[in-house]
Each structure stands twice: as structure tokens, then as C-alpha cells.
Amino acid sequence: MDTSSKYRTFAEVEAQGNSEIYEEWGNGVADDLEVLALIDRLPETRRQPNLVFGASQYLGVPPGSYKSFRQWAIVNWPKIEQLARTRTTQTNEAGRTAVLLPLLGLLTGPISLIEVGASAGLCLYPDRYSYLYDGRRYLHPEDGPSTVLLECTTTGHPPLPDRIPAVVHRAGIDLNPLNVSDADDVRWLESLVWPEQEQRRQRLRAAVDIARTNPPHLIRGDLNSAVADLVEQVPQDATNVVFHSAVLNYLAPTAREEFIQTVRSLPCHWIANEGVGVIPKIDAVLATPNEQRTGKFVVSLDGRPKALARGHGQSLEWLR
Numbered sequence: 441m442d443t444s445s446k447y448r449t450f451a452e453v454e455a456q457g458n459s460e461i462y463e464e465w466g467n468g469v470a471d472d473l474e475v476l477a478l479i480d481r482l483p484e485t486r487r488q489p490n491l492v493f494g495a496s497q498y499l500g501v502p503p504g505s506y507k508s509f510r511q512w513a514i515v516n517w518p519k520i521e522q523l524a525r526t527r528t529t530q531t532n533e534a535g536r537t538a539v540l541l542p543l544l545g546l547l548t549g550p551i552s553l554i555e556v557g558a559s560a561g562l563c564l565y566p567d568r569y570s571y572l573y574d575g576r577r578y579l580h581p582e583d584g585p586s587t588v589l590l591e592c593t594t595t596g597h598p599p600l601p602d603r604i605p606a607v608v609h610r611a612g613i614d615l616n617p618l619n620v621s622d623a624d625d626v627r628w629l630e631s632l633v634w635p636e637q638e639q640r641r642q643r644l645r646a647a648v649d650i651a652r653t654n655p656p657h658l659i660r661g662d663l664n665s666a667v668a669d670l671v672e673q674v675p676q677d678a679t680n681v682v683f684h685s686a687v688l689n690y691l692a693p694t695a696r697e698e699f700i701q702t703v704r705s706l707p708c709h710w711i712a713n714e715g716v717g718v719i720p721k722i723d724a725v726l727a728t729p730n731e732q733r734t735g736k737f738v739v740s741l742d743g744r745p746k747a748l749a750r751g752h753g754q755s756l757e758w759l760r
């Protein structure tokens with residue numbers, strides 16, 4: 441897909457309904473030969489709207505019209521380009537734990553969690569957040585309400601646990617682990633949140649504060665080479681869970697298949713929360729019509745689809 445089409449698709453499929461500013465910027469870039477020529481100076485894997493717009497936010501672009509964005513971006517292009525060459529899209533969304541929790545509740549605890557593609561590891565704290573399902577069903581950590589409240593609407597009656605399962609061990613792998621105690625890493629994470637989504641930005645800061653009190657053990661590496669060692673190091677008396685969320689799309693199909701083979705051979709449960717189309721083997725048994733899957737994530741346990749979800753954990757459709 442050429443860069444113009446990439447930005448058009450981003451505007452029409454991802455940004456529409458989520459961020460008016462990014463929708464306008466995406467459509468603006470798609471029609472702007474001068475700005476497209478600048479973006480095309482980046483390697484192909486670095487031209488994504490989320491990366492270029494995230495870098496612009498990091499550098500202080502004022503949220504506003506496309507006209508003001510393009511003026512600002514042309515003047516600041518060398519700095520945007522440098523950042524887009526060094527950073528990657530590593531959006532870490534604690535909200536995704538709201539769609540993972542019902543699956544964790546199906547397992548016998550206590551639980552040992554290993555996240556591959558963990559970013560800063562904020563999804564490793566499902567036991568430290570509060571949840572509100574369908575505006576009426578609260579779940580709180582053992583020691584009371586959390587400063588992070590994750591709201592999720594559901595259909596299909598997901599089996600919500602009576603209490604949040606205890607997590608006794610948490611570890612993660614990332615090609616570039618972000619450090620919740622590093623101000624620059626946190627600023628980068630904040631810049632990846634879309635402009636109007638102030639509530640998500642505040643939730644991110646609150647989740648970072650929680651993680652800072654007990655930082656996760658994150659190792660740098662490729663998930664395919666590192667996951668087996670991490671599973672070997674977990675405590676004996678816990679139920680091992682390897683999970684990932686919005687990660688396998690970064691891998692080539694052969695590397696995805698290698699990971700699936702590896703994780704199925706390890707002594708652990710496997711929870712995946714990936715976009716439709718990312719793990720075709722899992723999608724193959726979905727009964728949901730194609731038009732109702734568009735833009736959704738498939739939440740699966742041990743290779744079996746259990747639910748469809750929205751990308752940031754805003755909703756969960758439990759499957760029969």
C-alpha cells in the first residue's frame with residue numbers, strides 16, 4: 441500500500457469516530473504531495489500514521505486543523521524524522537486487561553503471568569486495577585478500589601470472576617522494553633495516545649504510577665527466542681499463563697507460526713488478544729459473520745476463540 445493510501449485508510453478506518461484531529465490529519469496527509477514526500481524519506485516500516493503523528497505530539501505539535509499541522513510538520517520535519525527513525529509504536533493500553541480478566545478467571549490461581557510484546561508492562565497488573573463491566577458490575581483488587589478504573593461493556597454473558605485472580609509472578613519480553621521509571625519513555629507512551637483521548641492519557645499515568653511501585657521484570661529480546669526461558673523461570677506452584685495483546689501483527693507470518701508452535705509446546709496456558717486476521721487458524725473457527733468482525737480483536741484461550749473485543753478493551757462480545 442502506498443503512503444497516501446495508508447494515511448487514507450488510517451483516517452477512514454482507525455481514526456474515524458475515535459479522533460477528529462487524526463481523521464483530519466490522515467485525510468490531509470493522504471492528499472498532500474509535499475508532506476507525503478517527507479514521510480517517504482523514512483524507511484517503509486517507519487511511515488505509519490501512528491508513529492509520525494505520535495512523534496509530532498512528543499515534539500509538541502498543537503492539536504488543531506490539518507493546515508496548522510502541515511505548517512508545523514514541514515518546519516519541524518528533521519526532528520520528526522529523527523524520532524520516527526529511533527522510536528516505534530509501542531502503545532501500552534492497560535484497558536486491554538478488562539478483556540483478558542474473564543479468561544484469567546477461568547483458570548485455577550494463583551497465576552504467573554508472562555507477557556510477550558509487553559511494551560512497559562502495564563497489562564501485567566490485572567490484579568491492581570479496578571473494573572466496571574456494563575456500568576454496574578465492579579471488581580476491585582484485594583486491598584480496595586484502584587486509581588485505575590477500566591470500563592468495559594459486554595454481550596453474551598462473559599464469565600466474570602467473583603474476585604480478581606491473584607498474580608504471584610509477572611514478567612515480560614519486548615524488543616524494546618519501556619521503563620515506567622524513565623520520564624522520556626513515559627512521555628513517549630503519552631504521545632502515542634490520540635489527541636482528544638484525555639481520559640486514556642490520565643489512565644495511562646495512573647497505571648504507570650501503579651507499575652512504578654513494583655516495576656515488572658522485563659527482558660529485551662525477540663519473543664520467539666526468549667519466551668521458553670521465561671516460562672522455565674516461573675514459580676512451580678502457580679498456573680503459568682503466556683499472553684500477548686496487539687503484538688503478533690508486528691511479526692511476519694512465519695515468525696507468528698513459530699511462536700504459536702513454541703507456546704503450544706510449553707507448560708503454560710496461552711491467551712491471545714490480536715486483531716482479526718492476525719492468527720488465521722484461530723479466526724477460522726469463528727462463527728461471527730465477516731462484517732461484524734471488522735476492526736475487532738479476537739480473544740482466545742489455548743488456541744480457541746472466546747470473545748471479540750474492541751482494540752483498547754472498551755467492549756467484549758463473549759462467544760457461545
Ligand SMILES: C[S@@+](CC[C@H](N)C(=O)[O-])C[C@H]1O[C@@H](n2cnc3c(N)ncnc32)[C@H](O)[C@@H]1O
Binds near residue numbers: 533536615662687690
Ligand atoms: C502495540 S504494543 C502492545 C503492548 C501491550 N501488549 C499492550 O497491549 O498494551 C506492541 C509491542 O510488541 C513489541 N514487539 C513487536 N515485535 C516483537 C517481537 N518480535 N518480540 C518482542 N516484542 C515485540 C513492540 O516493541 C511493542 O512494544
